[in-house]
Amino acid sequence: MPWSIFNRPSIQLGCLKAFLEKEMRCQVDTFHPYLNIAEAVGIDAYRRISSNSWAGEALFSPLLFPPQQDKARELFSSVLSKKEQSHLHFDNLVDLIEKTCSDWINVIELNQYDLIGFSICFNQLLPSLYMAKQVKMIAEEVPIVFGGSSCTGRIGRSLLHHFPEIDYIVDGEGEKSLLSICRSLKESPQKPGRQENPAKSHESIIRTDEIVDINELPYPDYRPYFNEIAQIFSKVPIIPTLPLEFSRGCWWNKCSFCNLNLQWKKYRMKNAGRMVQETAHLVQQYKCINFTFTDNTLPLKETDDYFKIISRQQIDLNYFAEIRAIHQPERLKLYRRGGLSTVQVGIESLSNSLLQKMAKGTTVIDNIATMKLCAENGILVEGNLITEFPTTTNEEIEETLTNLEFVLPYHPLTPAAFFLGHESPIHKNYGKFGINAILVHYKTKKLFPQRYHKSLKHLVNSYRGDRTLQHRRWKPVYQKIAQWQSFHKMRKNKEKPALQYRDGGTFLIIRQEYPTGLPLQHRLKGLSRRIYIFCHTPKTMNDILINFKGLKEESLVTFITELCRKRLMFQENDRVLSLAVHHTT
Numbered sequence: 001m002p003w004s005i006f007n008r009p010s011i012q013l014g015c016l017k018a019f020l021e022k023e024m025r026c027q028v029d030t031f032h033p034y035l036n037i038a039e040a041v042g043i044d045a046y047r048r049i050s051s052n053s054w055a056g057e058a059l060f061s062p063l064l065f066p067p068q069q070d071k072a073r074e075l076f077s078s079v080l081s082k083k084e085q086s087h088l089h090f091d092n093l094v095d096l097i098e099k100t101c102s103d104w105i106n107v108i109e110l111n112q113y114d115l116i117g118f119s120i121c122f123n124q125l126l127p128s129l130y131m132a133k134q135v136k137m138i139a140e141e142v143p144i145v146f147g148g149s150s151c152t153g154r155i156g157r158s159l160l161h162h163f164p165e166i167d168y169i170v171d172g173e174g175e176k177s178l179l180s181i182c183r184s185l186k187e188s189p190q191k192p193g194r195q196e197n198p199a200k201s202h203e204s205i206i207r208t209d210e211i212v213d214i215n216e217l218p219y220p221d222y223r224p225y226f227n228e229i230a231q232i233f234s235k236v237p238i239i240p241t242l243p244l245e246f247s248r249g250c251w252w253n254k255c256s257f258c259n260l261n262l263q264w265k266k267y268r269m270k271n272a273g274r275m276v277q278e279t280a281h282l283v284q285q286y287k288c289i290n291f292t293f294t295d296n297t298l299p300l301k302e303t304d305d306y307f308k309i310i311s312r313q314q315i316d317l318n319y320f321a322e323i324r325a326i327h328q329p330e331r332l333k334l335y336r337r338g339g340l341s342t343v344q345v346g347i348e349s350l351s352n353s354l355l356q357k358m359a360k361g362t363t364v365i366d367n368i369a370t371m372k373l374c375a376e377n378g379i380l381v382e383g384n385l386i387t388e389f390p391t392t393t394n395e396e397i398e399e400t401l402t403n404l405e406f407v408l409p410y411h412p413l414t415p416a417a418f419f420l421g422h423e424s425p426i427h428k429n430y431g432k433f434g435i436n437a438i439l440v441h442y443k444t445k446k447l448f449p450q451r452y453h454k455s456l457k458h459l460v461n462s463y464r465g466d467r468t469l470q471h472r473r474w475k476p477v478y479q480k481i482a483q484w485q486s487f488h489k490m491r492k493n494k495e496k497p498a499l500q501y502r503d504g505g506t507f508l509i510i511r512q513e514y515p516t517g518l519p520l521q522h523r524l525k526g527l528s529r530r531i532y533i534f535c536h537t538p539k540t541m542n543d544i545l546i547n548f549k550g551l552k553e554e555s556l557v558t559f560i561t562e563l564c565r566k567r568l569m570f571q572e573n574d575r576v577l578s579l580a581v582h583h584t585t
Contacts, residue, residue, distance in 0.1 A: 001118065001127035003056035006038040006046055011243035011294055012119040012148065012174065014220030019175045020182060022218050029113075030224045033104050033131070039232045040100040045088055053123035054079045054443055059093055060126035061447045063101075064133065069094070071446040101131060110139035114185050117178065120148035125459070126447065132165040143167035145181060145206075147174050150459075152262040153423060158455040160204055169205050172263045173248070175217070176208040210265055214248060215274045219281050226286060241290040241320075242282050246270055246303065250296040252324060255346070256359045257386065259421030260296055272305035283315065293321040297346070304331065307338030322346070325362045327369035327537055329376075336377040345370055347383040347413060350403035351396040352572070354389060357433075359425070364403055365538050365572040368579070371410040373537075375497055376581045384416040387477060388470040390426070390433040390463075397473055404480050406570045406579065409499035409513070412485040415478055418470075420461040427461065435465040487515045499568075500583035501532075508532065510568060510580045522568065527551070528559065535569065535578040544576070 004010060013030040020028050038046040049055050058076040062069035073090045080088065110116065116135055118128040132144050146159060147170030156169035170177040211217065222242065229238060249267035250260070270278075283289060298321055310317060317339035324346050326332060347367045349355045355362060374381045385400075407413075420426060426433050440453045441462040448456060491498065491513065498513040508529045510522040524532050527548065534547060541560075545551055560576055563569040570577045 001120075001124045001131055002034040002037045002060075003046075003050035003053070003123045003127070004032070004034045004121075005050060005241075006034060006043065007238055007240050008243060008292065009220075009222040009225035009240060010119060011220055011245060012121075014222045014225070014243075015217065015245070016117075016119070016174055016178055017224075018218040018221040020179060021221075023179050024182060024186070026182065026186075030221075031108070032225055032228050033101065035225075035228050035232045036100050036104050037097060040096050041093060043236070045093075048080075048084050048088065049093075050123070052079050055088075056123045057126045057447055059090070059097055060130050062094055063098055064126060064130045065447075065449050068447065068449065075443055075446040101134065105131070105134050105138065110135055110142060113139070113142055115145060115182060116142055117145040117147065119174075120146055120150040122150065124148075125150050129159075129163055129165070132163070136165045143185070145170060145178065147178065149260070149263055155422065155456075155459060156205060161455060162452055167204060171205050171207040172265070173208075173210045175211060177206040180208055181206060210248075210268070212268070214245075214268050215270050219278050220245075222282075222286060239290065240286070240288055241292050242286065242288050243294050244275070244279065244282075244291045244319075245294045246275055246306075247295045247299050251299060252297060252361060254359045254361060254425075255348075256357065256425040257348075257389075257418065257421060259424040259427070262423050269299040269302055272302045272309065275302070275306050276309050279310070279317070283317075289316060290318045291320070293319065295322060297322055297324050300331075304334065307334050307340070310339065311337040320344075325366040325370040327366055327373060329373055329537060332373050332377045332379065336379055340379060342380045342382060343374065345374070345381055345383045347371070348386045349389075349400070350385065350407065351399040353399070354386075354392065354396050357389065357391065358386070363572060365570060365575050365577055368403075368407055368410075368570055369538055369577055371407060372577070372579060372581060375410050381411050383413045385413040385477075385481065387415045387417050387474045388467070389418045390435060390465055390467075390470065392470055392473060394473065397477060400477055401480055403570075404477070404484065406567055408484060408487065408515075408567070409497060409579065409581070412481065412488055415481050420463050422459070422461055430463065430465075433465070435463045437464040439463055483515065490515075497581040497583055499580045501580040502583060503529075503533070512566075512568070512580075522566070531556075531559065532563075532569075532578045532580075535576050536582075538572075538575045538577045540574050541576065542574070 010030070010032060017028040017030050020026060041049070049059070055076050058072040061072035076090045077085055116139070118132060120128050128146065135142070135144060144166055145168040146156070146166050151159065151169050152171055156171050160166055160169055168181055229240065247267065247269035249264035251267045253261055253267065279291070311334065319338070319340045320342045321340060322344045345367070346360065347370070348358055348360060350364050350367065352364050355364065371381055420430070420435070420438065427438070430438065439462040441460040444456065444460055445453060488494070499510070501508045501510040506529070507523055507525040510524070512520045512522065514520070531544060531548065534544065541553070541556065544556060545553060560569055560571055564571050568579055570579055
């Protein structure tokens, strides 16, 4: 269902279809109604809505709960910019979506199926609940199963409690659980009627053991998506981006704010050889060369081996991936040669004490080094800066504001206000973070009638604590990030780094752009040049003194202090990093 990215097939459906058809003799049909919605509302409008989860859910709220229309309209308007609101008319969109869903469902012979399933992630809940209700009105005896990250734990149990259309919930990894349901239905083909709906039974929550070796999984089957997109967008030249799954879970899995891995028990990965074969299959089968890794973070060694092989092939592949901070130049060079062009780095903060509260396992200098080295290798960094984090102090705000000055040359981060993820470490120990109570999110109240609020509060948690204080405290950070974004938007020569150096052999020239005034030029000669180049990656003061015999510590401190003052170097305790990107043209 919407609001999946329309030019990307569902890896969930592709994997489940391939697995079920391999494990048992059955036919699995997959459908992507979000393509019909995208065609109906227009690709541009669909993109805008799908980028805002609240807006997408709000459009389905009045279809499921007609009395919520006014509140849903209010929410829709509040989460969009004035420019977007002028192009997106809520009531018209609701009517258009209702008609599109009706047209779609009326051409599918629903009663031919033994089981109908919905895969639900971030902003697909209300659309799926609405469509499940429509399905039951036509195919009353066909059981419906919900699965996905939005059905985990207490959330899944709440959905079963409130919505009789749902017969089963898959809590966790999908393949074996769905196979278990299918085999059970095959052995006992009696289908539950609405009066005998098993949703009230504990047995309706299905969670089986995970697949131990995910290398054994079949390649995802995206053929139905390509058939649909060819029919729906026959006159629009669309080249999809294909999802790739290297691993499941997160090998770090310690971040205090994160709840992205509730559906996984253990971290598992495919080996590089299998991934190379899978990529080759997808390229040839679907004639696509753009890929997005679905991983929370890539497995380092296997990813190294994968890109070593991929970089030797004569194919212009392009990848997006989420990664942790990487400050090894050779690794990033390798990834870029293999086609990694855009990354979302888990930076989250430019304050060391906040990074400790977040349990990131990184420091500010690690984050800055990653931003710099990505810029040097032509890799676009898309990252977030978590704002309004509970218990943030004035000192942490000041540290953040100071460090924002050092990252000015690099691609701006996006501010992302903290939210309390269900079952995240902070959620489980909320008292340690100054949170007094967990509440129903006010936006959830606009989407659901009051009778649902208490049991569905875990969908998106709100809380009582220092929220008002933090909102006020973080305002200077928002302002500084806006200035940072404006600086890069207004730069005339975006092809060149805003802070770069060119090496003259015995000297180097650093060119430094500022938001106001002409660029500054700095020349470093002899030993100064060699120290600057040596600190291309983070180095300790002791590393520098050992490498440059005869250099006095007092002179080194003076040199580094001066370059930090000019925002040409960054120092974190005993570690030092040169900030200028080596630019050769």
